[in-house]
Amino acid sequence: MGNTMGDTGPRRRVTIREVAERAGVSVATASRALSGNHPVPTSTRTRVLRAARDLDYVANAHARALVGGGRKMAAVVVRQVTSPFYAQVAEGVEAEAADRGWLCVVGATGGEPQREMEFVQLMREEGARLVILVGGVVEDDAYRSRVAHYAQALDAAGARLVLCGRPAPDPDIPALVVEFDNEAGARAVTGHLLSAGHRRIVFLGGLPGNTALDARVAGYRAALAEHGVPAAAGRVVDCGLGRAAGLRAMTELLKETREFTAVVAGDDMVAAGALRAIADAGLRVPEDVSVVGYNDIPLAEDFNPPLTTVRTPAEELGRAAVRIALRDPEHASGSHHVLGTHIVVRRSVASPRGA
Amino acid sequence: MGNTMGDTGPRRRVTIREVAERAGVSVATASRALSGNHPVPTSTRTRVLRAARDLDYVANAHARALVGGGRKMAAVVVRQVTSPFYAQVAEGVEAEAADRGWLCVVGATGGEPQREMEFVQLMREEGARLVILVGGVVEDDAYRSRVAHYAQALDAAGARLVLCGRPAPDPDIPALVVEFDNEAGARAVTGHLLSAGHRRIVFLGGLPGNTALDARVAGYRAALAEHGVPAAAGRVVDCGLGRAAGLRAMTELLKETREFTAVVAGDDMVAAGALRAIADAGLRVPEDVSVVGYNDIPLAEDFNPPLTTVRTPAEELGRAAVRIALRDPEHASGSHHVLGTHIVVRRSVASPRGA
DNA sequence: CCGGCGTCTGAAAACGTTTTAACTTCCCCT
DNA sequence: AGGGGAAGTTAAAACGTTTTCAGACGCCGG
Numbered sequence: 025m026g027n028t029m030g031d032t033g034p035r036r037r038v039t040i041r042e043v044a045e046r047a048g049v050s051v052a053t054a055s056r057a058l059s060g061n062h063p064v065p066t067s068t069r070t071r072v073l074r075a076a077r078d079l080d081y082v083a084n085a086h087a088r089a090l091v092g093g094g095r096k097m098a099a100v101v102v103r104q105v106t107s108p109f110y111a112q113v114a115e116g117v118e119a120e121a122a123d124r125g126w127l128c129v130v131g132a133t134g135g136e137p138q139r140e141m142e143f144v145q146l147m148r149e150e151g152a153r154l155v156i157l158v159g160g161v162v163e164d165d166a167y168r169s170r171v172a173h174y175a176q177a178l179d180a181a182g183a184r185l186v187l188c189g190r191p192a193p194d195p196d197i198p199a200l201v202v203e204f205d206n207e208a209g210a211r212a213v214t215g216h217l218l219s220a221g222h223r224r225i226v227f228l229g230g231l232p233g234n235t236a237l238d239a240r241v242a243g244y245r246a247a248l249a250e251h252g253v254p255a256a257a258g259r260v261v262d263c264g265l266g267r268a269a270g271l272r273a274m275t276e277l278l279k280e281t282r283e284f285t286a287v288v289a290g291d292d293m294v295a296a297g298a299l300r301a302i303a304d305a306g307l308r309v310p311e312d313v314s315v316v317g318y319n320d321i322p323l324a325e326d327f328n329p330p331l332t333t334v335r336t337p338a339e340e341l342g343r344a345a346v347r348i349a350l351r352d353p354e355h356a357s358g359s360h361h362v363l364g365t366h367i368v369v370r371r372s373v374a375s376p377r378g379a
Numbered sequence: 380m381g382n383t384m385g386d387t388g389p390r391r392r393v394t395i396r397e398v399a400e401r402a403g404v405s406v407a408t409a410s411r412a413l414s415g416n417h418p419v420p421t422s423t424r425t426r427v428l429r430a431a432r433d434l435d436y437v438a439n440a441h442a443r444a445l446v447g448g449g450r451k452m453a454a455v456v457v458r459q460v461t462s463p464f465y466a467q468v469a470e471g472v473e474a475e476a477a478d479r480g481w482l483c484v485v486g487a488t489g490g491e492p493q494r495e496m497e498f499v500q501l502m503r504e505e506g507a508r509l510v511i512l513v514g515g516v517v518e519d520d521a522y523r524s525r526v527a528h529y530a531q532a533l534d535a536a537g538a539r540l541v542l543c544g545r546p547a548p549d550p551d552i553p554a555l556v557v558e559f560d561n562e563a564g565a566r567a568v569t570g571h572l573l574s575a576g577h578r579r580i581v582f583l584g585g586l587p588g589n590t591a592l593d594a595r596v597a598g599y600r601a602a603l604a605e606h607g608v609p610a611a612a613g614r615v616v617d618c619g620l621g622r623a624a625g626l627r628a629m630t631e632l633l634k635e636t637r638e639f640t641a642v643v644a645g646d647d648m649v650a651a652g653a654l655r656a657i658a659d660a661g662l663r664v665p666e667d668v669s670v671v672g673y674n675d676i677p678l679a680e681d682f683n684p685p686l687t688t689v690r691t692p693a694e695e696l697g698r699a700a701v702r703i704a705l706r707d708p709e710h711a712s713g714s715h716h717v718l719g720t721h722i723v724v725r726r727s728v729a730s731p732r733g734a
Numbered sequence: 735c736c737g738g739c740g741t742c743t744g745a746a747a748a749c750g751t752t753t754t755a756a757c758t759t760c761c762c763c764t
Numbered sequence: 765a766g767g768g769g770a771a772g773t774t775a776a777a778a779c780g781t782t783t784t785c786a787g788a789c790g791c792c793g794g
Contacts, residue, residue, distance in 0.1 A: 049774090052752080055751065065772070084506070084751065085751095086441040086450075088752075090778095090780065115459065115460045122486075130485050131473075139477075151439070267681075395781065396780080416783085420741085438781075446781055446782045446783075447782070
């Protein structure tokens with residue numbers, strides 16, 4: 025029993041009433057002095073402030089939100105927070121929210137729509153005024169109706185919905201879209217490979233139906249076409265994202281054929297797996313195979329070799345999401361913002377052997 | 380005015396009153412049927428539930444928390460969410476919280492005590508019932524009084540405080556400590572180097588006063604002593620953490636001397652920087668210099684070469700923090716849990732040249 | 735037929751804040 | 765002198781729930 029101070033009994037927080045009493049004013053005056061919502065002469069104000077400090081008063085956010093009809097809270101929903109890319113987006117949201125004194129909640133869904141729905145529901149209960157759904161997704165009917173429902177419900181509550189890197193099911197829906205130009209990014213990085221002389225290039229990490237990946241595949245194909253490479257020379261391996269997927273798919277591919285000189289990975293994690301698979305097969309990067317990634321995650325430059333990739337300013341994506349959502353008074357349904365990307369050249373690309 | 384959000388107009392949410400009306404019952408009955416807090420005959424219950432569904436009713440969490448006197452909310456506070464290690468801890472907390480239907484808020488401080496204090500204050504206002512402060516820290520007077528204040532204030536509000544990887548300023552303080560055995564981990568990994576034949580080993584990434592790093596340095600020194608290496612042969616470079624710090628410090632060190640054959644890095648990010656610096660200096664790992672890290676972050680195996688390091692189950696740390704805090708009804712002041720670590724051998728260590 | 739008990743229900747009292755509307759003062763202007 | 769504000773303050777009414785307390789009703793055993 026080391027705790028001598030009342031360690032038992034019901035804990036009661038100090039209320040504004042006690043502050044008011046101690047300062048010798050009414051509750052109303054205390055509230056005004058504390059919230060600064062209404063001018064109060066300096067003398068009383070300091071008296072109230074002092075009483076609050078003496079009592080270590082902490083306002084009850086619930087009571088405040090209850091009467092105020094809302095609260096400054098944003099929510100980011102991602103697949104998982106340990107993904108470097110998502111972590112950066114979340115950090116951007118958090119930072120921008122913190123700058124305005126907003127609270128930021130993050131939810132992880134593990135990719136399960138069920139958990140996404142539960143989380144959005146929870147945010148409705150909590151009165152979040154901004155919900156940011158992050159990450160590409162396969163756009164099926166279930167997705168469309170889910171998002172339509174979110175949008176309608178949040179809009180009815182006066183909250184904003186922003187979709188980061190995923191499409192709005194309908195242009196009329198009250199949701200904002202902020203995303204990168206995946207098509208352009210993939211086109212640029214594939215072009216980089218083509219310029220180095222590569223002709224047999226495989227795309228590793230397709231995920232049919234997933235809008236983000238489909239766009240990258242489209243960019244890859246467009247680049248091929250631009251450089252006059254017959255479409256048949258291209259190849260897309262639909263292994264999805266993640267290091268494990270990249271590792272497995274690349275291992276398989278190498279067992280099947282070596283008729284390619286370069287691979288563009290769906291993202292940097294896939295590239296990490298591919299790099300490992302290539303090394304395990306006794307091949308060298310970039311001498312034997314060139315590899316490019318996507319996203320430029322923080323550790324991409326520490327890969328072996330340092331990865332040439334497409335930089336997608338993820339933190340900026342998060343910041344932009346809240347900035348735009350909070351600025352834009354129109355909330356213009358179907359408002360669509362696309363952020364640019366650029367290629368960052370490191371050492372995972374060389375000219376192919378024969379060139 | 381003063382409204383930063385374009386005012387789409389304060390929309391009114393559906394209240395329980397409307398649900399009750401539609402179901403033809405009183406508010407009290409509706410509440411009981413919805414919250415299941417009190418038995419209600421099936422017929423009325425279905426009626427109420429149906430009305431709620433028809434109206435897309437969402438309970439107001441604030442009102443509920445106001446009367447209920449609390450809410451299921453946990454907060455994790457980290458330096459930055461993009462640090463792989465912290466991200467994993469946060470994920471663990473989030474997962475464990477979600478499992479119990481709790482909400483999880485994450486705050487990033489950027490390492491500034493000021494922001495830490497603001498965030499804890501915010502959590503007090505919000506009525507969080509669990510606050511988890513993560514990450515080593517220099518234990519000075521400011522820290523001690525800060526944490527003592529958090530502990531007292533949260534305890535007074537009936538909330539729990541847990542310190543992850545940072546010390547409790549006083550054993551009597553109402554806070555829980557959960558951490559890894561840094562000393563043992565560093566001892567093991569340094570021992571690994573010593574067993575390979577290394578004798579001139581430098582520790583890169585000290586941060587005097589920081590308890591986590593001090594413990595690792597202590598482990599490093601203990602290992603040296605165990606193997607009969609004179610203390611004078613050891614060297615600690617106090618460059619702090621982070622990739623940039625490791626890169627800079629290692630570059631400096633290599634300019635000054637090459638009288639060492641191995642380096643143990645303060646964590647994996649420092650190791651990443653060191654790896655790069657070593658490569659830039661034209662040396663090879665592990666042939667010329669062996670390197671080990673700390674934490675085994677997800678991409679450590681993709682470094683060049685794959686990094687031998689100490690695995691600290693970060694997600695488990697986060698899970699354990701909430702599990703212990705929520706389980707232990709005593710909250711036993713000074714309760715202290717330490718989680719084990721183990722070394723994971725990859726390819727960044729070889730026997731030194733002469734051996 | 736009555737007293738008592740169980741089961742359902744509803745009116746009203748919380749919870750802690752902000753805001754509204756009204757009430758003083760006090761001062762300046764006519 | 766008297767009227768009109770402005771400035772400072774307060775009591776009381778919200779806000780949307782849960783919970784308490786008590787009433788209504790039906791049923792059983794005496």
